[in-house]
Amino acid sequence: MERNNQLQRQVALMRQSLFDQGYLDEQFVQLEELQDDTNPNFVEEVVTLYYRDSARLIASIEQALDKSPLDFNKLDSYMHQFKGSSSSIGGRKVKTECSQFREYCRTGNGEG
Amino acid sequence: MGAAAEPRFHVLAVDDSLVDRKLIERLLKISSYQVTTVDSGSKALEFLGSLVNDDRSSSDALPSVSPSDHQGVDVNLIITDYCMPGMTGYDLLKKVKESSSLRDIPVVIMSSENVPSRITRCLEEGAEEFILKPVRLSDVNKLRPHMMRTKKLKDQEQESQEEPERHGDEIGLPPPPCQHELETQQSQDPQTQQIQQSQQPKSGNNSNKRKAIDVEEGLSPDRTRTRYNGVATF
Numbered sequence: 001m002e003r004n005n006q007l008q009r010q011v012a013l014m015r016q017s018l019f020d021q022g023y024l025d026e027q028f029v030q031l032e033e034l035q036d037d038t039n040p041n042f043v044e045e046v047v048t049l050y051y052r053d054s055a056r057l058i059a060s061i062e063q064a065l066d067k068s069p070l071d072f073n074k075l076d077s078y079m080h081q082f083k084g085s086s087s088s089i090g091g092r093k094v095k096t097e098c099s100q101f102r103e104y105c106r107t108g109n110g111e112g
Numbered sequence: 113m114g115a116a117a118e119p120r121f122h123v124l125a126v127d128d129s130l131v132d133r134k135l136i137e138r139l140l141k142i143s144s145y146q147v148t149t150v151d152s153g154s155k156a157l158e159f160l161g162s163l164v165n166d167d168r169s170s171s172d173a174l175p176s177v178s179p180s181d182h183q184g185v186d187v188n189l190i191i192t193d194y195c196m197p198g199m200t201g202y203d204l205l206k207k208v209k210e211s212s213s214l215r216d217i218p219v220v221i222m223s224s225e226n227v228p229s230r231i232t233r234c235l236e237e238g239a240e241e242f243i244l245k246p247v248r249l250s251d252v253n254k255l256r257p258h259m260m261r262t263k264k265l266k267d268q269e270q271e272s273q274e275e276p277e278r279h280g281d282e283i284g285l286p287p288p289p290c291q292h293e294l295e296t297q298q299s300q301d302p303q304t305q306q307i308q309q310s311q312q313p314k315s316g317n318n319s320n321k322r323k324a325i326d327v328e329e330g331l332s333p334d335r336t337r338t339r340y341n342g343v344a345t346f
Contacts, residue, residue: 030249031135046131046138053131080195081129084131084132084195085129085131088132090246
């Protein structure tokens with residue numbers, strides 16, 4: 001039991017630090033609130049979907065980055081999707097990075 | 113789920129993003145709505161088409177049939193993402209409003225981008241509300257009045273389906289593609305001005321961001337903060 005408590009405390013700390021470091025925002029709390037006894041794994045399900053989705057998007061983005069010249073429109077479109085889903089689950093940091101990426105796309109900044 | 117004793121509202125959710133579909137489905141279910149999700153506008157129309165007996169293209173030929181006469185399926189609200197490949201949420205909105213059998217169904221648009229001209233255009237086209245993503249429970253709570261109102265109207269014939277939301281008359285821009293729209297932002301009428309304010313990272317004009325016209329100011333300020341994280345770069 002002690003072990004359980006310890007683990008729970010660790011998880012709680014980790015979770016808090018994700019918020020503190022800006023990886024997660026209030027939207028994640030929304031997700032947590034949608035979880036209940038009738039849907040006990042909701043957060044896990046959504047995040048799993050998100051990872052799968054993101055992996056696919058990232059692969060597409062990597063492919064697109066290999067091309068020359070860069071198709072900024074396509075990249076921007078991928079980023080839009082990535083940003084959207086990140087925002088929906090509360091992935092604040094990712095969302096911010098996506099915005100930055102899109103800025104580069106907008107200005108045609110391949111180096112960025 | 114077993115059949116509910118009282119009639120439940122049925123919402124059709126349209127979004128090409130799997131994550132968003134899952135989220136909106138859960139939000140709607142937890143609010144006790146019956147939910148159908150589809151991933152495109154065309155699939156949405158297909159589904160809606162199954163509500164009416166005849167082809168929806170000859171919308172004028174059809175009398176205003178109440179969907180409950182057919183198939184036992186009924187849709188009380190359509191909530192759709194704006195940016196979708198192929199048919200955008202705006203296109204879907206137009207199609208629904210052009211159909212005599214579907215036009216009474218309230219349509220709500222969701223978008224991750226706070227673009228005043230987009231918002232206005234959708235509202236002009238007949239959308240009940242424009243919701244900024246990420247969607248939250250409080251957004252879903254706002255949907256109920258629209259569904260109730262339409263249900264009542266169905267019973268009493270169309271009367272003052274007066275939308276105080278309608279405003280802005282001169283914005284005749286064709287719906288630009290999603291990612292390039294930001295370049296065409298411009299303040300056009302007084303309402304848009306209000307919305308423009310929300311672009312700046314400050315103040316509590318949250319209600320204007322959510323929808324161009326507000327029915328009540330019920331939004332809590334903390335939402336504004338999250339919002340700006342996303343729109344800061346715009």
